Amino acid sequence: MSERTLVLVKPDGVRRGVVGEVISRIERKGLKLVALELQHLSRETAEAHYAEHVERPFFGELVEFITSAPLVAMVVEGPNAIKAFRQLAGATNPVEAATGSIRGDFALEIGENIVHGSDSPDSAAREIKIFFPELG
Numbered sequence: 001m002s003e004r005t006l007v008l009v010k011p012d013g014v015r016r017g018v019v020g021e022v023i024s025r026i027e028r029k030g031l032k033l034v035a036l037e038l039q040h041l042s043r044e045t046a047e048a049h050y051a052e053h054v055e056r057p058f059f060g061e062l063v064e065f066i067t068s069a070p071l072v073a074m075v076v077e078g079p080n081a082i083k084a085f086r087q088l089a090g091a092t093n094p095v096e097a098a099t100g101s102i103r104g105d106f107a108l109e110i111g112e113n114i115v116h117g118s119d120s121p122d123s124a125a126r127e128i129k130i131f132f133p134e135l136g
């Protein structure tokens with residue numbers, strides 16, 4: 001069964017010039033792009049996207065960072081797309097992410113870990129609506 005997930009190449013990934021690399025890995029895996037857009041998030045959109053982290057000590061820093069520069073938002077589709085992309089991304093903390101994964105290959109710090117991928121079908125539906133209301 002096909003499903004959709006929201007993928008972000010966060011401002012650090014855009015700045016580092018790895019947007020093409022991330023897209024290439026998604027395509028090589030066999031997943032399909034359904035939507036793709038460069039977006040510079042407002043504080044309001046960033047807070048909505050990361051609402052589940054509002055109580056965390058790093059929330060302010062997270063919102064500051066994600067709104068600091070443009071990111072690339074995508075909707076990616078395919079069988080098990082949510083888990084498949086999270087496997088491509090690797091562990092949230094780049095120093096724990098396997099070499100060969102996006103974070104394992106391109107990042108060093110948890111706050112600048114290049115990509116975001118939805119973690120469940122409910123999160124995917126909620127996040128896709130935030131970034132691509134026309135697909136919701």
Ligand code: CMP
Nearest residue numbers: 058061062092110111112113115116117
């Ligand atoms: P992401 O998948 O975008 O979802 C939440 C983000 O919070 C996560 O990736 C990390 O970039 C960030 N994050 C998680 N833990 C920390 C932390 N301890 N300090 C700073 N940022 C964090």
